[in-house]
Amino acid sequence: MKSSLIETLEGQFSVPLSRMRKIRSFVTKEMDAGLAGRKSSIAMLPAYCDAASGQEQGGYLALDLGGTNFRVMLVELPGSGKPPRVVAEAKYRLTPGQITGSGAALFGVIAGYLRKFLKEHAITAEIALGYTFSFPVRLLGIDEGILMKWTKDFSATGVVGRKVVAIQRQALIRKNVRTVKIVALANDTVGTLQAQAVLDPDCGMGVILGTGFNIAVRVASRRIRKETGTYRGKSMIINMETGNFNKVLPRNSYDQRVDKDSGNVAHQFAEKMIAGKYLPQLVRLLVLDLIRKGQYFDGHVPTVFRDKESFQGWHMDVFEAGSREAVQKLSQELFGRDLAPSERRMMARVCRMVSRRSARIAASLIVGALTRLERRSKQRVVVAVDGSLFEKYPGYHRVLTMAIRELVGPSGKDISLKLTKDGSGIGAAVIAAVVRQGSQN
Numbered sequence: 001m002k003s004s005l006i007e008t009l010e011g012q013f014s015v016p017l018s019r020m021r022k023i024r025s026f027v028t029k030e031m032d033a034g035l036a037g038r039k040s041s042i043a044m045l046p047a048y049c050d051a052a053s054g055q056e057q058g059g060y061l062a063l064d065l066g067g068t069n070f071r072v073m074l075v076e077l078p079g080s081g082k083p084p085r086v087v088a089e090a091k092y093r094l095t096p097g098q099i100t101g102s103g104a105a106l107f108g109v110i111a112g113y114l115r116k117f118l119k120e121h122a123i124t125a126e127i128a129l130g131y132t133f134s135f136p137v138r139l140l141g142i143d144e145g146i147l148m149k150w151t152k153d154f155s156a157t158g159v160v161g162r163k164v165v166a167i168q169r170q171a172l173i174r175k176n177v178r179t180v181k182i183v184a185l186a187n188d189t190v191g192t193l194q195a196q197a198v199l200d201p202d203c204g205m206g207v208i209l210g211t212g213f214n215i216a217v218r219v220a221s222r223r224i225r226k227e228t229g230t231y232r233g234k235s236m237i238i239n240m241e242t243g244n245f246n247k248v249l250p251r252n253s254y255d256q257r258v259d260k261d262s263g264n265v266a267h268q269f270a271e272k273m274i275a276g277k278y279l280p281q282l283v284r285l286l287v288l289d290l291i292r293k294g295q296y297f298d299g300h301v302p303t304v305f306r307d308k309e310s311f312q313g314w315h316m317d318v319f320e321a322g323s324r325e326a327v328q329k330l331s332q333e334l335f336g337r338d339l340a341p342s343e344r345r346m347m348a349r350v351c352r353m354v355s356r357r358s359a360r361i362a363a364s365l366i367v368g369a370l371t372r373l374e375r376r377s378k379q380r381v382v383v384a385v386d387g388s389l390f391e392k393y394p395g396y397h398r399v400l401t402m403a404i405r406e407l408v409g410p411s412g413k414d415i416s417l418k419l420t421k422d423g424s425g426i427g428a429a430v431i432a433a434v435v436r437q438g439s440q441n
């Protein structure tokens with residue numbers, strides 16, 4: 001009886017090729033609607049820059065806000081297609097109170113840490129800064145934009161509908177930081193694309209598979225029917241905001257519950273099936289049902305499954321693919337005992353069904369996005385990917401690659417997914433350089 005229940009759930013979490021194809025074709029439709037300024041679940045937000053050429057040079061600051069950690073980096077771009085160098089870096093943790101409190105306070109905290117960074121690294125001369133702000137922002141140009149909504153459980157007040165850079169600038173002035181000039185505002189997917197494009201001109205797509213999920217793609221300007229101000233380049237990078245895609249997804253009752261429990265109900269449906277923030281929440285709900293209906297854990301709910309945050313992404317890694325010793329050690333920590341073989345198998349199967357589904361849906365969205373990619377070369381497509389799910393989750397890269405091949409057939413071998421570590425931060429520095437050098441205008 002137990003195994004049949006798990007099998008039913010596996011059925012609910014499977015994504016057959018026919019469904020992946022449907023998702024792909026709806027992604028293309030939604031992209032076109034978004035590019036034309038029509039109603040769409042994918043916003044298709046212009047990034048006001050084209051892919052970097054590799055000639056970008058100089059020293060720039062990058063500020064990277066998109067999750068509970070935010071980073072400040074000093075990046076040196078050598079130019080000539082050589083890899084950027086992170087000269088100095090600091091990571092700061094934001095508290096739940098800060099990301100859900102007042103916006104002015106949140107930006108003040110960021111300004112304070114930036115001031116600390118400048119002091120510690122004795123940066124006194126004027127310096128240009130690229131700001132990676134990984135939320136849906138409607139840019140007004142390369143260096144200003146309006147926050148459309150928060151995602152990933154941020155909810156700081158007084159920011160939605162307002163100019164993000166202006167608010168950050170005011171906070172910098174309040175902290176007496178006057179040497180830093182914010183010259184570019186970008187999404188993390190755009191930064192990731194840029195960080196790879198510096199090294200490889202065939203890179204036309206940036207993907208984040210981490211706490212959140214999103215794609216940026218290089219699109220021919222003639223396809224962009226909506227307002228793009230004074231931008232004159234032949235192609236432009238578009239922050240798709242694919243996390244909000246909501247057509248033909250195989251959502252089930254567990255997805256509905258994750259949504260109901262989230263800080264942004266009825267938004268970000270694809271993200272809630274794909275991203276690292278939500279996968280452990282799905283696992284938790286599945287395990288809770290299996291405990292209630294079967295004999296696992298003697299019918300008692302272990303403490304780690306009582307609230308929605310305690311069971312975490314790295315726990316999934318271990319249960320799905322960890323060594324016997326690693327599983328044993330973690331089980332002791334989480335449950336105070338080793339698991340019975342049947343419980344171990346159940347945990348592994350649940351984690352696998354949730355992570356596989358994530359990879360197969362992500363693949364469908366990536367392949368959908370490829371249909372509108374403006375390529376530099378006919379032969380190959382390089383997709384820059386950053387994020388802990390892609391980098392660290394065992395087997396994720398492989399399942400994603402296989403699903404892409406299943407969808408596109410033999411030409412799939414020309415698509416390469418490149419891990420672009422720290423892409424979001426480095427890319428912001430690249431965009432700052434593009435702006436300062438005026439290389440795209």
Ligand code: GLC
Nearest residue numbers: 134135136151208212214243
């Ligand atoms: C969320 C944000 C998006 C970001 C993604 C990855 O989907 O809305 O802007 O790119 O997370 O961090």
